[in-house]
Amino acid sequence: MHLMFHLSDISKSYGPLFAVAHTTLDIPAGRTTALIGPSGCGKSTLLRLMNGLIAPDTGSVTFDGEAVTAANASSLRRRMGYVIQQGGLFPHMTARQNISVMARHTGWTAADTESRLQVLADLTRFPLDALARYPAELSGGQRQRVSLMRALMLDPDALLLDEPLGALDPMVRFDLQTELADIFKTLGKTVVLVTHDLFEAAHFASDIVLLRDGAVEQRASMDVLLSAPASTFVKKFVGAQRGLNGARGLNGEPGL
Ligand SMILES: Nc1ncnc2c1ncn2[C@@H]1O[C@H](COP(=O)(O)OP(=O)(O)O)[C@@H](O)[C@H]1O
Ligand SMILES: [Mg+2]
Known part of the structure:
Protein backbone atom coordinates (compact mmCIF):
# COMPACT_ATOMS: atom_id res chain seq x y z
CA MET A 1 0.00 0.00 0.00
CA HIS A 2 1.29 3.45 -0.95
CA LEU A 3 1.50 5.63 2.18
CA MET A 4 1.13 9.37 1.73
CA PHE A 5 1.90 10.23 5.34
CA HIS A 6 3.73 8.27 7.99
CA LEU A 7 3.72 9.76 11.48
CA SER A 8 6.03 7.99 13.87
CA ASP A 9 5.68 8.54 17.61
CA ILE A 10 5.09 12.27 17.26
CA SER A 11 4.38 14.53 20.21
CA LYS A 12 3.74 18.23 20.52
CA SER A 13 3.15 19.96 23.83
CA TYR A 14 2.20 23.49 24.75
CA GLY A 15 3.48 24.08 28.26
CA PRO A 16 2.55 21.12 30.44
CA LEU A 17 -0.18 20.00 28.04
CA PHE A 18 0.27 17.46 25.25
CA ALA A 19 -1.70 18.53 22.17
CA VAL A 20 -0.44 15.40 20.40
CA ALA A 21 0.97 12.56 22.48
CA HIS A 22 3.20 9.81 21.02
CA THR A 23 1.02 9.28 17.99
CA THR A 24 1.89 6.83 15.24
CA LEU A 25 -0.35 7.05 12.20
CA ASP A 26 -0.21 5.95 8.56
CA ILE A 27 -2.34 7.71 5.96
CA PRO A 28 -2.82 5.71 2.76
CA ALA A 29 -2.65 7.44 -0.63
CA GLY A 30 -5.60 7.97 -2.92
CA ARG A 31 -8.44 7.84 -0.44
CA THR A 32 -10.09 9.78 2.36
CA THR A 33 -9.22 9.34 6.02
CA ALA A 34 -11.31 11.14 8.64
CA LEU A 35 -9.85 12.48 11.90
CA ILE A 36 -12.45 12.89 14.57
CA GLY A 37 -12.64 13.61 18.28
CA PRO A 38 -13.88 16.14 20.81
CA SER A 39 -12.81 19.76 20.78
CA GLY A 40 -9.23 20.17 22.00
CA CYS A 41 -8.17 16.55 21.34
CA GLY A 42 -5.43 17.66 18.93
CA LYS A 43 -7.02 17.35 15.45
CA SER A 44 -5.85 20.73 14.14
CA THR A 45 -2.40 20.30 15.69
CA LEU A 46 -2.05 16.91 13.99
CA LEU A 47 -2.79 18.45 10.56
CA ARG A 48 -0.22 21.21 11.17
CA LEU A 49 2.36 18.59 12.12
CA MET A 50 1.57 16.66 8.93
CA ASN A 51 2.21 19.65 6.67
CA GLY A 52 5.19 20.92 8.63
CA LEU A 53 3.64 24.20 9.76
CA ILE A 54 4.76 23.17 13.23
CA ALA A 55 7.56 20.76 14.13
CA PRO A 56 7.02 17.86 16.54
CA ASP A 57 8.89 17.81 19.87
CA THR A 58 9.55 14.10 19.37
CA GLY A 59 9.15 11.68 16.48
CA SER A 60 9.06 12.22 12.74
CA VAL A 61 6.69 12.83 9.84
CA THR A 62 7.26 11.58 6.31
CA PHE A 63 5.29 12.74 3.27
CA ASP A 64 5.32 10.47 0.23
CA GLY A 65 8.46 8.81 1.55
CA GLU A 66 10.34 12.01 2.33
CA ALA A 67 11.04 13.26 5.88
CA VAL A 68 9.37 16.61 6.54
CA THR A 69 12.01 19.00 7.92
CA ALA A 70 12.32 22.73 8.58
CA ALA A 71 14.37 22.96 5.38
CA ASN A 72 11.88 21.30 2.98
CA ALA A 73 8.50 21.91 4.67
CA SER A 74 7.55 24.93 2.58
CA SER A 75 8.32 23.23 -0.72
CA LEU A 76 6.54 20.01 0.34
CA ARG A 77 3.53 22.10 1.38
CA ARG A 78 2.99 23.02 -2.27
CA ARG A 79 2.08 19.37 -2.76
CA MET A 80 -0.43 19.50 0.12
CA GLY A 81 -3.53 21.63 -0.21
CA TYR A 82 -4.68 22.88 3.18
CA VAL A 83 -7.93 24.45 4.28
CA ILE A 84 -7.65 25.82 7.80
CA GLN A 85 -10.53 25.83 10.26
CA GLN A 86 -12.75 28.86 9.38
CA GLY A 87 -11.47 28.81 5.77
CA GLY A 88 -8.77 31.45 6.14
CA LEU A 89 -9.63 33.52 3.06
CA PHE A 90 -8.01 36.95 2.78
CA PRO A 91 -10.88 39.43 3.22
CA HIS A 92 -9.25 42.16 1.11
CA MET A 93 -8.79 39.87 -1.90
CA THR A 94 -11.45 38.74 -4.37
CA ALA A 95 -12.25 35.05 -4.75
CA ARG A 96 -10.10 34.97 -7.92
CA GLN A 97 -7.14 36.58 -6.11
CA ASN A 98 -7.52 34.28 -3.11
CA ILE A 99 -7.54 31.17 -5.29
CA SER A 100 -4.59 32.22 -7.45
CA VAL A 101 -2.31 33.66 -4.75
CA MET A 102 0.02 30.62 -4.69
CA ALA A 103 0.06 30.29 -8.49
CA ARG A 104 1.17 33.94 -8.75
CA HIS A 105 3.75 33.38 -6.06
CA THR A 106 5.09 30.34 -7.95
CA GLY A 107 5.34 32.29 -11.20
CA TRP A 108 2.48 30.82 -13.25
CA THR A 109 1.45 32.79 -16.34
CA ALA A 110 -1.85 34.68 -16.24
CA ALA A 111 -3.20 32.36 -18.96
CA ASP A 112 -2.31 29.15 -17.08
CA THR A 113 -3.76 30.59 -13.87
CA GLU A 114 -7.01 31.55 -15.56
CA SER A 115 -7.44 28.19 -17.25
CA ARG A 116 -6.85 26.36 -13.96
CA LEU A 117 -9.39 28.70 -12.31
CA GLN A 118 -11.99 27.71 -14.90
CA VAL A 119 -11.35 23.99 -14.31
CA LEU A 120 -11.72 24.42 -10.54
CA ALA A 121 -14.82 26.61 -10.76
CA ASP A 122 -16.37 23.95 -12.97
CA LEU A 123 -15.34 21.16 -10.58
CA THR A 124 -16.75 22.93 -7.52
CA ARG A 125 -19.75 24.37 -9.40
CA PHE A 126 -18.76 27.90 -8.50
CA LEU A 161 -9.15 19.87 5.40
CA ASP A 162 -9.79 21.17 8.91
CA GLU A 163 -13.53 21.09 9.63
CA PRO A 164 -14.29 22.39 6.13
CA LEU A 165 -18.05 22.37 6.68
CA GLY A 166 -18.08 23.36 10.35
CA ALA A 167 -19.40 26.89 9.89
CA LEU A 168 -22.28 26.04 7.55
CA ASP A 169 -25.94 25.72 8.33
CA PRO A 170 -27.25 22.13 8.20
CA MET A 171 -28.95 22.22 4.78
CA VAL A 172 -25.98 23.79 2.96
CA ARG A 173 -23.71 21.47 4.85
CA PHE A 174 -25.58 18.38 3.76
CA ASP A 175 -25.53 19.42 0.09
CA LEU A 176 -21.81 20.23 0.23
CA GLN A 177 -21.02 16.92 1.95
CA THR A 178 -22.53 15.08 -0.98
CA GLU A 179 -20.78 17.26 -3.56
CA LEU A 180 -17.41 17.13 -1.82
CA ALA A 181 -17.50 13.35 -1.53
CA ASP A 182 -18.13 13.21 -5.32
CA ILE A 183 -15.26 15.63 -5.95
CA PHE A 184 -12.86 13.57 -3.83
CA LYS A 185 -13.90 10.42 -5.69
CA THR A 186 -13.35 12.14 -9.06
CA LEU A 187 -9.93 13.47 -8.07
CA GLY A 188 -8.66 10.28 -6.42
CA LYS A 189 -6.40 12.33 -4.14
CA THR A 190 -5.28 11.59 -0.62
CA VAL A 191 -7.66 13.50 1.63
CA VAL A 192 -7.36 13.93 5.39
CA LEU A 193 -10.55 15.47 6.67
CA VAL A 194 -11.04 16.71 10.22
CA THR A 195 -14.50 16.87 11.70
CA HIS A 196 -16.06 16.60 15.14
CA ASP A 197 -19.16 14.93 13.67
CA LEU A 198 -19.13 11.12 13.43
CA PHE A 199 -21.85 11.06 10.77
CA GLU A 200 -19.93 13.51 8.63
CA ALA A 201 -16.77 11.43 9.09
CA ALA A 202 -18.66 8.33 7.93
CA HIS A 203 -20.06 10.21 4.95
CA PHE A 204 -16.53 10.78 3.65
CA ALA A 205 -14.54 7.83 4.92
CA SER A 206 -14.76 4.22 5.95
CA ASP A 207 -11.43 4.80 7.68
CA ILE A 208 -12.12 6.89 10.79
CA VAL A 209 -9.41 7.80 13.31
CA LEU A 210 -10.90 8.75 16.67
CA LEU A 211 -8.55 10.84 18.81
CA ARG A 212 -8.57 11.41 22.54
CA ASP A 213 -6.15 13.72 24.36
CA GLY A 214 -3.74 13.78 21.42
CA ALA A 215 -3.59 10.03 20.86
CA VAL A 216 -5.43 7.53 18.67
CA GLU A 217 -8.16 5.86 20.69
CA GLN A 218 -9.63 3.70 17.90
CA ARG A 219 -9.32 3.50 14.13
CA ALA A 220 -12.22 1.80 12.39
CA SER A 221 -15.30 2.25 10.21
CA MET A 222 -18.37 3.83 11.77
CA ASP A 223 -20.07 0.43 11.90
CA VAL A 224 -17.24 -0.96 14.00
CA LEU A 225 -17.09 2.13 16.22
CA LEU A 226 -20.78 1.60 16.89
CA SER A 227 -20.78 -2.18 17.27
CA ALA A 228 -17.36 -2.76 18.85
CA PRO A 229 -16.16 0.35 20.67
CA ALA A 230 -12.60 -0.18 21.94
CA SER A 231 -13.15 1.66 25.22
CA THR A 232 -15.69 3.37 27.43
CA PHE A 233 -14.54 6.67 25.92
CA VAL A 234 -15.44 5.51 22.39
CA LYS A 235 -18.77 4.25 23.62
CA LYS A 236 -19.52 7.60 25.26
CA PHE A 237 -18.34 9.63 22.26
CA VAL A 238 -20.44 7.57 19.87
CA GLY A 239 -23.41 7.65 22.24
CA ALA A 240 -23.24 11.44 22.56
CA GLN A 241 -23.12 11.79 18.76
CA ARG A 242 -26.10 9.52 18.38
CA GLY A 243 -27.95 11.68 20.86
CA LEU A 244 -27.07 14.82 18.92
CA ASN A 245 -28.15 13.13 15.74
CA GLY A 246 -31.26 11.54 17.15
CA ALA A 247 -33.40 13.14 14.45
CA ARG A 248 -31.41 11.73 11.58
CA GLY A 249 -30.72 8.36 10.10
CA LEU A 250 -27.45 6.47 10.31
CA ASN A 251 -26.45 7.74 6.89
CA GLY A 252 -26.54 11.27 8.18
CA GLU A 253 -29.66 12.49 6.44
CA PRO A 254 -30.65 15.72 8.10
CA GLY A 255 -33.65 15.49 10.40
CA LEU A 256 -36.45 18.00 10.58
N1 LIG B 1 -0.58 27.51 19.53
C1 LIG B 1 -1.04 26.95 20.67
N2 LIG B 1 -0.66 27.43 21.88
C2 LIG B 1 -1.07 26.86 23.02
N3 LIG B 1 -1.92 25.81 23.08
C3 LIG B 1 -2.35 25.29 21.91
C4 LIG B 1 -1.94 25.83 20.65
N4 LIG B 1 -2.51 25.10 19.67
C5 LIG B 1 -3.26 24.15 20.28
N5 LIG B 1 -3.15 24.26 21.62
C6 LIG B 1 -3.81 23.38 22.62
O1 LIG B 1 -3.59 22.05 22.21
C7 LIG B 1 -4.77 21.27 22.39
C8 LIG B 1 -5.21 20.69 21.04
O2 LIG B 1 -5.67 21.76 20.22
P1 LIG B 1 -6.22 21.55 18.76
O3 LIG B 1 -5.23 20.76 17.98
O4 LIG B 1 -6.59 22.88 18.22
O5 LIG B 1 -7.52 20.65 19.02
P2 LIG B 1 -8.80 20.38 18.10
O6 LIG B 1 -8.48 20.85 16.71
O7 LIG B 1 -9.01 18.90 18.19
O8 LIG B 1 -9.93 21.13 18.71
C9 LIG B 1 -5.80 22.19 23.02
O9 LIG B 1 -5.75 22.01 24.41
C10 LIG B 1 -5.32 23.56 22.63
O10 LIG B 1 -5.72 24.53 23.56
MG1 LIG C 1 -9.41 22.24 15.53
Whole structure:
Protein backbone atom coordinates (compact mmCIF):
# COMPACT_ATOMS: atom_id res chain seq x y z
CA MET A 1 0.00 0.00 0.00
CA HIS A 2 1.29 3.45 -0.95
CA LEU A 3 1.50 5.63 2.18
CA MET A 4 1.13 9.37 1.73
CA PHE A 5 1.90 10.23 5.34
CA HIS A 6 3.73 8.27 7.99
CA LEU A 7 3.72 9.76 11.48
CA SER A 8 6.03 7.99 13.87
CA ASP A 9 5.68 8.54 17.61
CA ILE A 10 5.09 12.27 17.26
CA SER A 11 4.38 14.53 20.21
CA LYS A 12 3.74 18.23 20.52
CA SER A 13 3.15 19.96 23.83
CA TYR A 14 2.20 23.49 24.75
CA GLY A 15 3.48 24.08 28.26
CA PRO A 16 2.55 21.12 30.44
CA LEU A 17 -0.18 20.00 28.04
CA PHE A 18 0.27 17.46 25.25
CA ALA A 19 -1.70 18.53 22.17
CA VAL A 20 -0.44 15.40 20.40
CA ALA A 21 0.97 12.56 22.48
CA HIS A 22 3.20 9.81 21.02
CA THR A 23 1.02 9.28 17.99
CA THR A 24 1.89 6.83 15.24
CA LEU A 25 -0.35 7.05 12.20
CA ASP A 26 -0.21 5.95 8.56
CA ILE A 27 -2.34 7.71 5.96
CA PRO A 28 -2.82 5.71 2.76
CA ALA A 29 -2.65 7.44 -0.63
CA GLY A 30 -5.60 7.97 -2.92
CA ARG A 31 -8.44 7.84 -0.44
CA THR A 32 -10.09 9.78 2.36
CA THR A 33 -9.22 9.34 6.02
CA ALA A 34 -11.31 11.14 8.64
CA LEU A 35 -9.85 12.48 11.90
CA ILE A 36 -12.45 12.89 14.57
CA GLY A 37 -12.64 13.61 18.28
CA PRO A 38 -13.88 16.14 20.81
CA SER A 39 -12.81 19.76 20.78
CA GLY A 40 -9.23 20.17 22.00
CA CYS A 41 -8.17 16.55 21.34
CA GLY A 42 -5.43 17.66 18.93
CA LYS A 43 -7.02 17.35 15.45
CA SER A 44 -5.85 20.73 14.14
CA THR A 45 -2.40 20.30 15.69
CA LEU A 46 -2.05 16.91 13.99
CA LEU A 47 -2.79 18.45 10.56
CA ARG A 48 -0.22 21.21 11.17
CA LEU A 49 2.36 18.59 12.12
CA MET A 50 1.57 16.66 8.93
CA ASN A 51 2.21 19.65 6.67
CA GLY A 52 5.19 20.92 8.63
CA LEU A 53 3.64 24.20 9.76
CA ILE A 54 4.76 23.17 13.23
CA ALA A 55 7.56 20.76 14.13
CA PRO A 56 7.02 17.86 16.54
CA ASP A 57 8.89 17.81 19.87
CA THR A 58 9.55 14.10 19.37
CA GLY A 59 9.15 11.68 16.48
CA SER A 60 9.06 12.22 12.74
CA VAL A 61 6.69 12.83 9.84
CA THR A 62 7.26 11.58 6.31
CA PHE A 63 5.29 12.74 3.27
CA ASP A 64 5.32 10.47 0.23
CA GLY A 65 8.46 8.81 1.55
CA GLU A 66 10.34 12.01 2.33
CA ALA A 67 11.04 13.26 5.88
CA VAL A 68 9.37 16.61 6.54
CA THR A 69 12.01 19.00 7.92
CA ALA A 70 12.32 22.73 8.58
CA ALA A 71 14.37 22.96 5.38
CA ASN A 72 11.88 21.30 2.98
CA ALA A 73 8.50 21.91 4.67
CA SER A 74 7.55 24.93 2.58
CA SER A 75 8.32 23.23 -0.72
CA LEU A 76 6.54 20.01 0.34
CA ARG A 77 3.53 22.10 1.38
CA ARG A 78 2.99 23.02 -2.27
CA ARG A 79 2.08 19.37 -2.76
CA MET A 80 -0.43 19.50 0.12
CA GLY A 81 -3.53 21.63 -0.21
CA TYR A 82 -4.68 22.88 3.18
CA VAL A 83 -7.93 24.45 4.28
CA ILE A 84 -7.65 25.82 7.80
CA GLN A 85 -10.53 25.83 10.26
CA GLN A 86 -12.75 28.86 9.38
CA GLY A 87 -11.47 28.81 5.77
CA GLY A 88 -8.77 31.45 6.14
CA LEU A 89 -9.63 33.52 3.06
CA PHE A 90 -8.01 36.95 2.78
CA PRO A 91 -10.88 39.43 3.22
CA HIS A 92 -9.25 42.16 1.11
CA MET A 93 -8.79 39.87 -1.90
CA THR A 94 -11.45 38.74 -4.37
CA ALA A 95 -12.25 35.05 -4.75
CA ARG A 96 -10.10 34.97 -7.92
CA GLN A 97 -7.14 36.58 -6.11
CA ASN A 98 -7.52 34.28 -3.11
CA ILE A 99 -7.54 31.17 -5.29
CA SER A 100 -4.59 32.22 -7.45
CA VAL A 101 -2.31 33.66 -4.75
CA MET A 102 0.02 30.62 -4.69
CA ALA A 103 0.06 30.29 -8.49
CA ARG A 104 1.17 33.94 -8.75
CA HIS A 105 3.75 33.38 -6.06
CA THR A 106 5.09 30.34 -7.95
CA GLY A 107 5.34 32.29 -11.20
CA TRP A 108 2.48 30.82 -13.25
CA THR A 109 1.45 32.79 -16.34
CA ALA A 110 -1.85 34.68 -16.24
CA ALA A 111 -3.20 32.36 -18.96
CA ASP A 112 -2.31 29.15 -17.08
CA THR A 113 -3.76 30.59 -13.87
CA GLU A 114 -7.01 31.55 -15.56
CA SER A 115 -7.44 28.19 -17.25
CA ARG A 116 -6.85 26.36 -13.96
CA LEU A 117 -9.39 28.70 -12.31
CA GLN A 118 -11.99 27.71 -14.90
CA VAL A 119 -11.35 23.99 -14.31
CA LEU A 120 -11.72 24.42 -10.54
CA ALA A 121 -14.82 26.61 -10.76
CA ASP A 122 -16.37 23.95 -12.97
CA LEU A 123 -15.34 21.16 -10.58
CA THR A 124 -16.75 22.93 -7.52
CA ARG A 125 -19.75 24.37 -9.40
CA PHE A 126 -18.76 27.90 -8.50
CA PRO A 127 -20.30 30.63 -10.70
CA LEU A 128 -17.61 32.33 -12.79
CA ASP A 129 -19.05 35.81 -12.29
CA ALA A 130 -18.71 35.41 -8.50
CA LEU A 131 -14.90 35.08 -8.83
CA ALA A 132 -14.74 38.88 -8.79
CA ARG A 133 -16.43 39.10 -5.38
CA TYR A 134 -14.83 39.52 -1.97
CA PRO A 135 -15.36 36.82 0.69
CA ALA A 136 -17.87 39.02 2.57
CA GLU A 137 -19.98 39.12 -0.61
CA LEU A 138 -20.22 35.31 -0.84
CA SER A 139 -22.47 32.80 0.94
CA GLY A 140 -20.92 30.43 3.48
CA GLY A 141 -21.11 27.56 1.00
CA GLN A 142 -19.47 29.65 -1.72
CA ARG A 143 -16.67 30.66 0.64
CA GLN A 144 -15.99 26.99 1.33
CA ARG A 145 -15.79 26.33 -2.41
CA VAL A 146 -13.29 29.17 -2.75
CA SER A 147 -11.18 27.72 0.10
CA LEU A 148 -11.25 24.33 -1.60
CA MET A 149 -10.29 25.81 -4.99
CA ARG A 150 -7.41 27.64 -3.36
CA ALA A 151 -6.21 24.38 -1.79
CA LEU A 152 -6.49 22.58 -5.15
CA MET A 153 -4.90 25.33 -7.29
CA LEU A 154 -1.44 23.75 -7.58
CA ASP A 155 -2.95 20.27 -8.10
CA PRO A 156 -1.54 18.87 -4.84
CA ASP A 157 -1.07 15.18 -4.06
CA ALA A 158 -2.83 15.52 -0.72
CA LEU A 159 -5.59 17.66 0.72
CA LEU A 160 -5.76 18.48 4.43
CA LEU A 161 -9.15 19.87 5.40
CA ASP A 162 -9.79 21.17 8.91
CA GLU A 163 -13.53 21.09 9.63
CA PRO A 164 -14.29 22.39 6.13
CA LEU A 165 -18.05 22.37 6.68
CA GLY A 166 -18.08 23.36 10.35
CA ALA A 167 -19.40 26.89 9.89
CA LEU A 168 -22.28 26.04 7.55
CA ASP A 169 -25.94 25.72 8.33
CA PRO A 170 -27.25 22.13 8.20
CA MET A 171 -28.95 22.22 4.78
CA VAL A 172 -25.98 23.79 2.96
CA ARG A 173 -23.71 21.47 4.85
CA PHE A 174 -25.58 18.38 3.76
CA ASP A 175 -25.53 19.42 0.09
CA LEU A 176 -21.81 20.23 0.23
CA GLN A 177 -21.02 16.92 1.95
CA THR A 178 -22.53 15.08 -0.98
CA GLU A 179 -20.78 17.26 -3.56
CA LEU A 180 -17.41 17.13 -1.82
CA ALA A 181 -17.50 13.35 -1.53
CA ASP A 182 -18.13 13.21 -5.32
CA ILE A 183 -15.26 15.63 -5.95
CA PHE A 184 -12.86 13.57 -3.83
CA LYS A 185 -13.90 10.42 -5.69
CA THR A 186 -13.35 12.14 -9.06
CA LEU A 187 -9.93 13.47 -8.07
CA GLY A 188 -8.66 10.28 -6.42
CA LYS A 189 -6.40 12.33 -4.14
CA THR A 190 -5.28 11.59 -0.62
CA VAL A 191 -7.66 13.50 1.63
CA VAL A 192 -7.36 13.93 5.39
CA LEU A 193 -10.55 15.47 6.67
CA VAL A 194 -11.04 16.71 10.22
CA THR A 195 -14.50 16.87 11.70
CA HIS A 196 -16.06 16.60 15.14
CA ASP A 197 -19.16 14.93 13.67
CA LEU A 198 -19.13 11.12 13.43
CA PHE A 199 -21.85 11.06 10.77
CA GLU A 200 -19.93 13.51 8.63
CA ALA A 201 -16.77 11.43 9.09
CA ALA A 202 -18.66 8.33 7.93
CA HIS A 203 -20.06 10.21 4.95
CA PHE A 204 -16.53 10.78 3.65
CA ALA A 205 -14.54 7.83 4.92
CA SER A 206 -14.76 4.22 5.95
CA ASP A 207 -11.43 4.80 7.68
CA ILE A 208 -12.12 6.89 10.79
CA VAL A 209 -9.41 7.80 13.31
CA LEU A 210 -10.90 8.75 16.67
CA LEU A 211 -8.55 10.84 18.81
CA ARG A 212 -8.57 11.41 22.54
CA ASP A 213 -6.15 13.72 24.36
CA GLY A 214 -3.74 13.78 21.42
CA ALA A 215 -3.59 10.03 20.86
CA VAL A 216 -5.43 7.53 18.67
CA GLU A 217 -8.16 5.86 20.69
CA GLN A 218 -9.63 3.70 17.90
CA ARG A 219 -9.32 3.50 14.13
CA ALA A 220 -12.22 1.80 12.39
CA SER A 221 -15.30 2.25 10.21
CA MET A 222 -18.37 3.83 11.77
CA ASP A 223 -20.07 0.43 11.90
CA VAL A 224 -17.24 -0.96 14.00
CA LEU A 225 -17.09 2.13 16.22
CA LEU A 226 -20.78 1.60 16.89
CA SER A 227 -20.78 -2.18 17.27
CA ALA A 228 -17.36 -2.76 18.85
CA PRO A 229 -16.16 0.35 20.67
CA ALA A 230 -12.60 -0.18 21.94
CA SER A 231 -13.15 1.66 25.22
CA THR A 232 -15.69 3.37 27.43
CA PHE A 233 -14.54 6.67 25.92
CA VAL A 234 -15.44 5.51 22.39
CA LYS A 235 -18.77 4.25 23.62
CA LYS A 236 -19.52 7.60 25.26
CA PHE A 237 -18.34 9.63 22.26
CA VAL A 238 -20.44 7.57 19.87
CA GLY A 239 -23.41 7.65 22.24
CA ALA A 240 -23.24 11.44 22.56
CA GLN A 241 -23.12 11.79 18.76
CA ARG A 242 -26.10 9.52 18.38
CA GLY A 243 -27.95 11.68 20.86
CA LEU A 244 -27.07 14.82 18.92
CA ASN A 245 -28.15 13.13 15.74
CA GLY A 246 -31.26 11.54 17.15
CA ALA A 247 -33.40 13.14 14.45
CA ARG A 248 -31.41 11.73 11.58
CA GLY A 249 -30.72 8.36 10.10
CA LEU A 250 -27.45 6.47 10.31
CA ASN A 251 -26.45 7.74 6.89
CA GLY A 252 -26.54 11.27 8.18
CA GLU A 253 -29.66 12.49 6.44
CA PRO A 254 -30.65 15.72 8.10
CA GLY A 255 -33.65 15.49 10.40
CA LEU A 256 -36.45 18.00 10.58
N1 LIG B 1 -0.58 27.51 19.53
C1 LIG B 1 -1.04 26.95 20.67
N2 LIG B 1 -0.66 27.43 21.88
C2 LIG B 1 -1.07 26.86 23.02
N3 LIG B 1 -1.92 25.81 23.08
C3 LIG B 1 -2.35 25.29 21.91
C4 LIG B 1 -1.94 25.83 20.65
N4 LIG B 1 -2.51 25.10 19.67
C5 LIG B 1 -3.26 24.15 20.28
N5 LIG B 1 -3.15 24.26 21.62
C6 LIG B 1 -3.81 23.38 22.62
O1 LIG B 1 -3.59 22.05 22.21
C7 LIG B 1 -4.77 21.27 22.39
C8 LIG B 1 -5.21 20.69 21.04
O2 LIG B 1 -5.67 21.76 20.22
P1 LIG B 1 -6.22 21.55 18.76
O3 LIG B 1 -5.23 20.76 17.98
O4 LIG B 1 -6.59 22.88 18.22
O5 LIG B 1 -7.52 20.65 19.02
P2 LIG B 1 -8.80 20.38 18.10
O6 LIG B 1 -8.48 20.85 16.71
O7 LIG B 1 -9.01 18.90 18.19
O8 LIG B 1 -9.93 21.13 18.71
C9 LIG B 1 -5.80 22.19 23.02
O9 LIG B 1 -5.75 22.01 24.41
C10 LIG B 1 -5.32 23.56 22.63
O10 LIG B 1 -5.72 24.53 23.56
MG1 LIG C 1 -9.41 22.24 15.53
